[in-house]
Amino acid sequence: MGAGRKAQVEFVSANPSGPITIGHTRGAVMGDTLANLLTAAGYATEREYYFNNAGRQMEVLGKSLKARYLEMLGEPFDFPEDGYQGQYLRWIAASVVYEHGDALRG
Numbered sequence: 001m002g003a004g005r006k007a008q009v010e011f012v013s014a015n016p017s018g019p020i021t022i023g024h025t026r027g028a029v030m031g032d033t034l035a036n037l038l039t040a041a042g043y044a045t046e047r048e049y050y051f052n053n054a055g056r057q058m059e060v061l062g063k064s065l066k067a068r069y070l071e072m073l074g075e076p077f078d079f080p081e082d083g084y085q086g087q088y089l090r091w092i093a094a095s096v097v098y099e100h101g102d103a104l105r106g
Contacts, residue, residue: 002043009035010048017061019088060084068093073102 011031012024032047039045064084070077072093096104 001041002038004042004044006046007035007038007043008046008048009038010050011035012049017057017084018086065089065093065096069096070105072097073105075105 009031012028035045035047060082063080067077067079068089
């Protein structure tokens with residue numbers, strides 16, 4: 001059917017600034033399944049998977065987590081104006097406090 005024609009499937013454009021959702025998981029399964037079907041049908045299939053783990057998003061995530069960490073310690077903090085507001089950051093900050101106490105506040 002595909003006769004060697006090219007097909008490209010992009011899926012799971014993951015963003016590490018938030019928790020994984022059922023939608024991310026479903027997209028991964030569906031994208032990989034579609035790519036497998038295209039390959040089975042004779043297409044020269046390329047898979048694209050994007051993972052943004054650098055740049056501005058990670059900087060904002062780090063600043064947001066630091067603010068929540070300081071908040072958990074009862075320290076003064078400035079929450080970034082464009083910071084991530086998700087409850088998951090409080091959970092992560094609590095686990096950092098549990099594991100490291102105030103050793104990382106500097």
